[in-house]
Amino acid sequence: MFQGLANGFGIAFSFTNLTFALLGALLGTIVGILPGLGPAATISLLLPLSFKIGSPVTSIIMMAGIFYGAMYGGSTTSILVNIPGEAASVVTCIDGYQMALKGRAGPALGIAAIGSFIAGTIGVIGLTFVAPPLAEFALKFGPPEYFALTLLGLLMATLLGGSSIVKGLIMVVLGLLLGSVGLDPISGAIRFTWGFFMLQEGVDFVTLAMGMFGIGEILINLEKELTTELVTRKITHLWPTLKDWAESKWAILRGSFIGFFIGILPGGGAVISSLVSYAVEKKVSKHPEEFGKGAIQGVAGPESANNSAASTSFIPLLTLGIPGNAAIAMIFAALLIQGVQPGPFLITEHPDVFWGVVASMYIGNVMLLILNLPLVGMWVQLLRVPYAILAPIIVLFCCIGVYSIRNTVFDIWVMGIFGVIGYLFRKVDMEPGPLILAFVLGPILERSLRQALLISAGSPFIFFSRPISGAMMGFLILFIFIQIVRAVRAKWTRVQ
Amino acid sequence: MGRLKHPGPGFLPFGLAIVLIILSLFLIFSKWKKGIASTPFWDHRTWLRPLLGVAILIFFALVVQWVGFLITTFVFLIIWMGVIERIRWRTIVSISVGTTVALFLIFRYFLEVPLPVGFFKW
C-alpha cells in the first residue's frame, strides 16, 4: 500500500498533473463562489476536454480538484453575504455572516480555509488506509438507515431555529412542504405545481437559497438607509487569532471525523455532516449562547465536516464503483469513457489512477490552502464597498446565477417570490436556515420512508430491527425524550 | 393518499399541513397569552425602499428576455442606485457600465453561460 502511495505521489508530482490539479482547484473555488453553477455542471462542461487530455489520471485529478475546490469556495459567499454556495454551506451562513458583520470576516474565512484543509487531509488519509472496509459499511445503508439519518439531520435543523423551537419547527415543516413540490419518484404523481411545467422538477435549491438568503437579506437591509458599508465595526485582524485557533481546534477535529463517516454515504453526506457538526459544537460548547451570534466554532466545525465529507465521498466511487452524488457521477462517466472501470478492481487494474488521484488530493488540499489564505484579504475588502453599490450588484449576481441554471426567466420570478417571503420571515423573526435544510433533506426522508415500507411490506418494525437504523432511531428517541424532560423540568422549577 | 402502511403521494403533504396548523395555532396562542403588545410591522415608510427593490427586480425579470441582458442590467443598476440610494451621477454611471461589462464577460465568455439576447441582439 505504501508502495502504491509512493508511486502515486510520483505520478501526482508530474508537471502536467500538478498544473491540472491547480487548474481544477482554481476553477472549483471560482465555481463555488459563483451562484448557480455547481461542481457537477462544471465537470460535465469539461468532460470533452478530458478526452483531449488523454490520460485518465490527469482528467480525474482535475475534476477532483474542481469538486473539493468548490467546497472551499462555497463558504466564502456564506460568510460574506449570507448566501450559501451550496447546501453544505448553509450552516456556515449562520455564524459566519454574524462574524462578518462584527468585522471578523477575515478570521471566519481564515478558519474556514484552515479547517477545510485539515479536514480534507484527514479525509484523504482515511481514503488511503480504510477505504475498502468503509465502503462495505456504506453499502449497508439502505432506505431505513437513510430515513433514520435524515430524521436525525432534521432534528438538528430544528435546533438551529434560534429563539423559539416552535418557530424552528414551523420552518422545518414549511421546508418539507416545499421539498415535495414536483414529481414524486415513488408514485409518479405530480404535486403542487399548479400547472407550471417548470416546477415539475421541484424548486431548485439555488433559486430558493438565492431568494430567501440573498434577496431576503438585501430587502431587509434596504429598510435601513445604509449609505455606508455593511460592516461598520472596524474590520479587525485579517487572520484568526491564537485565541480563535484555541477555541476552534477541537471543533475542526470533531467536524473532520463527523464528515468523514457521514460523507461516505451516498446521498446527503456533506449537508448532514455540516448539520450534525453544528449541533455537536453547540452541545459541547461552554458558551452555547454564542452560537448564532458569531461563534467561531460554528464556522470551524461545519466547514471541516463538509470538506472531509467531500474527500470521503470518493470512496464509494473508487472502491465499489458507486457514485455518491452528481459531481462524482460525472467523474464516474469520465472514467468509464476513458476505459477505466471504477469498481473493486480499480485499485488492482489501474493502480496509477487510484493512487495518482489519492496523492493529488493531498496536494490539492495544500494548493487550496495556499490559494485561499491570501484571498481572504481580498474578500474582506469587498465588504468595504458601500452597501448602496454592493446591494444591486449582489441582486444582479443572484439573478444571473439563477437564470443560468435552466435558461429561463421563470426561475428569476420564483427567486423573487422567495425573496419577498424571506424578507417577511425575517420581519417576524423566523430563520430561513431550518427551512432550507428541511427542503433539502425532506425529499430524501420521504423517499426513504416509502422505500423502506415497500421493502418491509408495510411494517414499521423494519426501522428498529436492523442494527444500524435501530441504533440511530434509539438514539433519536432518547434525545427527544431528554429534551422533553428538560423542558418539563424547567417549567416545573419556574412554576415553583 | 394511501394507507398508513403504504403511504401514497398525498400522505406527507397532508400530514405536514396538519402539523403546520397545530404549530401555528400554538404559536399564536402562546403569544396571545403572554400579552405581548403588537408592534407595527413597518414604522414610518420603511417599507418603501424594499418595495422599490422588489419593483426593480420585477422590472428586470419582465424586461430582460425582451430587451436583452446588457441593456437591462445597465438600466437596472442605474435605477437602483439612482432611485433607492442617493449617489452622485458620475459614480452611478461608471459603476453601472463597469459592472455590466464585467458581469457580461464573466458569465458569457469565461463560463459560457447563455444570456438572454433581446431583439437588439445585445
Next chain:
Amino acid sequence: MKKDKKFSLVWMLCLFLLIPVTVGAAEKFPTKPIEIVVPFAAGGSTDVLARMVAKYAPKYFDKPLVIINKPGGGGVTGTEGVVRSKADGYSLYLGYGSGHDLVTPHFQKLPYETFIDLIPVCRLSVHSVVMIIRADAPYKTLKEFIDWGKKREQVTASVSTKAGSVDITFQALGKATGVKIVTVPFRGGAESVTAIVGGQTDCGGNHPSEIISHIKAKRLIPIAVALEQRDSAIPDVPTFKELGYNVVTVGSVKGVAAPKGTPPEVIQYLSERFKKVCEDPEFIKSMKDIGQPVMYLGSADFEKYLKDGFEQYGKLIKEFNIKLE
C-alpha cells in the same frame, strides 16, 4: 440614360448580395456544432453512450457533437425540449426508445406524440433489462428464486424508475411466475444498483452497462434477461423465454431522433455518419468494455423496430394486466 445606369447598378448590387445568400443556402449541413440532448442525468448509461459517441464523432462528423443533459420527468422534459426546438438538425435527442417513449405512453398522455413529433434517425444500442441477484443469495438461478419467492409473502426488486422499462418487466415477471414481486423505485440506475449490491432488496433489474463491473467482481449474478435473443454484452445469460416465461421486451432502446420537419438530407447525413461511428473498431471495443452492445439500425428499420417494440410492451401490459398504482 442616367436612370438606366442607376437601375442596372441597383440590379448588380442585388445580384451581388444574393451570392452570399445562395452560397449560405448551399453550404452543407452541419455548419456549427450539433447539440445532442440526453434527457437523463449525467453519468447514467444513456449519458455514457452519448459521450462515447461524441468522443469518436470528430473522426466522421464535420462538426463536433455537444452533449447536453436535461434530466427530469423521467425523460419527458428533455425530450419535449427537442420536440419543440427548430427542426434544422442541430438539436437531436439521444435515447429514443427508452422507457418514457415505449412504456409510459401506454399509461399516460405525454405532452407530445412520440411517433409523430419525432423522426427516428438511427438506433445505436439496446439496453436490455437484466435480472440480477447477489452472489451470496440463497438462490442461484431463476427457478430457485421463484421457488424461494413463492414461499414468501412478497419479494422485492430494486428498479430504476417507477413505470420504466425495468419496473414493467418485473411486474410482468411477477404475474407470469405467480410470485408477488414488489418493485421498489430508486432515482435512476446507479441508485438501484447500489441497493441490490447492498442487499436491500431480494433482486434487482438493471441494464448490462450498469452492472458489468459488479458482475466481474462477482458481487452480482445475472440470472435472466428480458429479450427475444440473448444480449451480446452478456452472452451467457439465458432469456426469460428460454427459461419458460414469456416476458420479452425490447428493453430500453437507445437511438437518435430529430424533431418533426427536419429535412431528409439532414437525417440522411446524420444516420450515415452515426453508422460510420458504429463501425469504428475502437468504438465497438470501448462499448463492449462498458457493457453496451453496438446495434446500429438505419432510419426506416429503426422506425419499424420502435413501433414493434411499443406494441410488444402494449401486449405485455395487457396480457399481464399491469397497472400503474
